[in-house]
Amino acid sequence: MNHDSYSDTYIKSILDEVRTIAMVGASANNVRPSYFVLKYLLSKGYEVWPVNPGQAGKEILGQKVYASLDDLPGTADMIDIFRNSDAAGQIVDQVLAGDRLPKVIWMQLTVRHEDAARQAEDAGIKVVMDRCPKIEYGRLSGEIGWAGVNSRTLSSKRPSLKSGFQHRGLSGNKAD
Amino acid sequence: MSDKIPGFSTLAIHAGAAPDPSTGARTTPIYQTTSFVFDDVDHAASLFGLQAFGNIYTRITNPTTAVLEERVAALEGGTAALAAASGHSAQLLCFHTMMQPGDNIVAANKLYGGSINQLNHSFKNFGWNVKWADPEDISTFEAAIDDRTRAIFIESLANPGGIVVDIEAISAVAKARGIPLVVDNTMATPYLCRPIEHGADIVLHSLTKFMGGHGNSMGGIIVDGGSFDWSANGNYPMLSQPRPEYQGIVLHETFGNFAFAIACRVLGLRDLGPAISPFNSFMILTGIETLPLRMQRHSDNAKKVALHLSGHDKVKWVSYAALPEDKHHALQQKYMPKGAGAVFTFGVEGGYEAGVNLVSKVELFSHLANIGDTRSLIIHPASTTHRQLSDEQKTAAGAGPDVVRLSVGLEEVDDIIADLDQALSS
Numbered sequence: 304m305n306h307d308s309y310s311d312t313y314i315k316s317i318l319d320e321v322r323t324i325a326m327v328g329a330s331a332n333n334v335r336p337s338y339f340v341l342k343y344l345l346s347k348g349y350e351v352w353p354v355n356p357g358q359a360g361k362e363i364l365g366q367k368v369y370a371s372l373d374d375l376p377g378t379a380d381m382i383d384i385f386r387n388s389d390a391a392g393q394i395v396d397q398v399l400a401g402d403r404l405p406k407v408i409w410m411q412l413t414v415r416h417e418d419a420a421r422q423a424e425d426a427g428i429k430v431v432m433d434r435c436p437k438i439e440y441g442r443l444s445g446e447i448g449w450a451g452v453n454s455r456t457l458s459s460k461r462p463s464l465k466s467g468f469q470h471r472g473l474s475g476n477k478a479d
Numbered sequence: 480m481s482d483k484i485p486g487f488s489t490l491a492i493h494a495g496a497a498p499d500p501s502t503g504a505r506t507t508p509i510y511q512t513t514s515f516v517f518d519d520v521d522h523a524a525s526l527f528g529l530q531a532f533g534n535i536y537t538r539i540t541n542p543t544t545a546v547l548e549e550r551v552a553a554l555e556g557g558t559a560a561l562a563a564a565s566g567h568s569a570q571l572l573c574f575h576t577m578m579q580p581g582d583n584i585v586a587a588n589k590l591y592g593g594s595i596n597q598l599n600h601s602f603k604n605f606g607w608n609v610k611w612a613d614p615e616d617i618s619t620f621e622a623a624i625d626d627r628t629r630a631i632f633i634e635s636l637a638n639p640g641g642i643v644v645d646i647e648a649i650s651a652v653a654k655a656r657g658i659p660l661v662v663d664n665t666m667a668t669p670y671l672c673r674p675i676e677h678g679a680d681i682v683l684h685s686l687t688k689f690m691g692g693h694g695n696s697m698g699g700i701i702v703d704g705g706s707f708d709w710s711a712n713g714n715y716p717m718l719s720q721p722r723p724e725y726q727g728i729v730l731h732e733t734f735g736n737f738a739f740a741i742a743c744r745v746l747g748l749r750d751l752g753p754a755i756s757p758f759n760s761f762m763i764l765t766g767i768e769t770l771p772l773r774m775q776r777h778s779d780n781a782k783k784v785a786l787h788l789s790g791h792d793k794v795k796w797v798s799y800a801a802l803p804e805d806k807h808h809a810l811q812q813k814y815m816p817k818g819a820g821a822v823f824t825f826g827v828e829g830g831y832e833a834g835v836n837l838v839s840k841v842e843l844f845s846h847l848a849n850i851g852d853t854r855s856l857i858i859h860p861a862s863t864t865h866r867q868l869s870d871e872q873k874t875a876a877g878a879g880p881d882v883v884r885l886s887v888g889l890e891e892v893d894d895i896i897a898d899l900d901q902a903l904s905s
Contacts, residue, residue, distance in 0.1 A: 333528070333530075333726070334528075334725065334727050334728040334729075334733075336732060336733050338530075339529075339530045339733065342525065342530050342531075343530065346525075346531065412735050435735070438735075441532050445497055446532040447532055448495050448546070449532045449540060449542065450532055450540065450545070450559070450737075450744070451540070451552065451559050451560050451561055451562070451744070452552070452558065452559040452737050453494075453549055453553050453557060453737075454495070454549060455484075457485055457489070457490075457493045457494065459493075459497070459498065461500050462500040463500075464500050464501075467518040467522070468516055468517070468518050468522075468533075469522075469531075469532075469534060470518070471500075
């Protein structure tokens with residue numbers, strides 16, 4: 304897998320496939336990027352399980368916070384890592400040592416760990432690094448263009464709408 | 480579409496513009512509305528807090544204008560863009576995001592005269608200083624930079640002299656000093672030159688000129704190249720520090736490689752207010768769809784006119800980079816090989832009076848102060864735009880008594896040449 308350049312097809316297949324996301328490093332601070340992403344993913348219909356030992360037992364945006372990946376109520380389809388690259392390596396080790404393997408491990412913008420990615424892929428897990436699922440969802444749905452951002456996509460098809468104003472989806476997405 | 484990157488002409492027509500999902504309208508609708516209804520209080524809170532994508536008020540975002548922004552970002556190879564009411568207001572918003580009182584801009588002294596005025600006078604009222612450098616001597620940029628320099632500002636193809644600037648050489652100076660390079664690409668357009676590919680960090684346009692292309696709508700734009708590290712030091716607090724305007728959000732951390740465009744929007748456009756009209760965005764979008772065709776014809780026509788004038792007995796000299804003997808020809812071949820654009824200057828035999836006579840006698844050319852129209856345009860700077868300067872100042876500004884500037888239009892080139900011939904000989 305080339306982790307310097309992902310195809311839109313690859314990213315969309317992941318966003319279509321996953322329903323439950325464990326977000327490691329979710330912040331309760333409402334101006335932190337992880338809070339923005341958590342709120343956005345919830346609005347798009349994903350079930351998000353925040354993981355943050357400092358907030359364990361509390362709620363962020365109405366979602367119960369877990370102390371660690373071992374405490375999750377089930378197997379997450381995707382682990383979204385909002386930690387630095389070194390911590391990401393340890394988190395992947397922990398995931399691979401357990402018996403509840405996700406379909407996807409996603410590392411946020413600026414987070415990369417090549418060895419961890421290779422080990423996860425050897426275990427049959429798809430990996431995305433140095434990307435943000437909010438930005439990717441916004442790109443592929445067209446929403447990000449509302450902020451003047453270059454979505455790098457073209458389409459002559461009808462954009463997918465969700466209920467309410469200014470709310471798009473991904474065509475064929477299971478979370479719709 | 481597939482994952483293949485579309486070509487320039489495809490982007491010029493399609494980038495940013497899916498069909499309208501409610502009506503099926505294929506052309507981008509003119510969303511001529513001030514405001515947008517919220518789903519509920521939580522949706523409103525998400526929008527005001529920058530947590531959701533979406534529109535609140537046309538002074539900040541508008542769906543028609545957003546298509547224009549994404550279109551130009553795609554054509555320039557940038558990460559994002561912010562449109563404004565004019566090229567001048569785009570410059571204001573760009574530098575407002577970079578500058579604190581006491582900071583300075585190192586700017587090329589070969590710039591559009593309106594930009595020189597903005598930098599020399601209006602910006603100084605904000606405490607933003609300017610230090611001038613010569614784009615034909617790169618060492619003057621290095622020499623002008625000091626520890627309060629926050630931007631380097633050049634034009635890719637300088638107006639009016641037709642000077643092609645060595646973007647890569649100036650970018651190397653900027654990168655070595657950790658300063659963003661801002662390039663005004665109005666005269667070249669991304670069809671002829673894409674400055675981000677040569678190391679520019681930010682690209683600006685007056686959309687009023689060739690991008691809109693029909694002389695009917697004012698507009699400007701800032702394109703974020705996405706490459707500059709705004710958090711490397713404390714020099715760009717609008718991007719790197721918690722912002723009280725948004726409860727302590729750090730824009731660079733939150734918006735990554737398109738943070739500059741977002742900062743210009745949510746800290747600049749929101750509070751300073753020079754929003755473009757959705758109608759103007761629509762007109763300019765329509766113009767951009769034919770940008771590749773128009774710029775090629777502008778350049779081809781201009782080269783034929785320049786070649787004709789360079790052999791004309793009433794013409795002393797012609798300054799146009801596409802002419803093989805021009806001193807900027809090598810740089811033109813490197814940076815804009817498809818053509819040198821529509822605008823050039825030449826000197827008439829007979830000086831000031833001959834210049835006045837020429838602009839009086841033309842019948843197809845329009846005598847006015849603009850460039851980048853479908854129509855051919857002509858101006859004699861010494862008697863109009865530069866009238867208030869002394870003779871020495873006029874000559875230094877490239878507006879000596881014999882100088883005439885053309886913006887060659889899209890008419891039949893034989894008609895354009897015939898009009899100049901009859902006016903020069905009468």
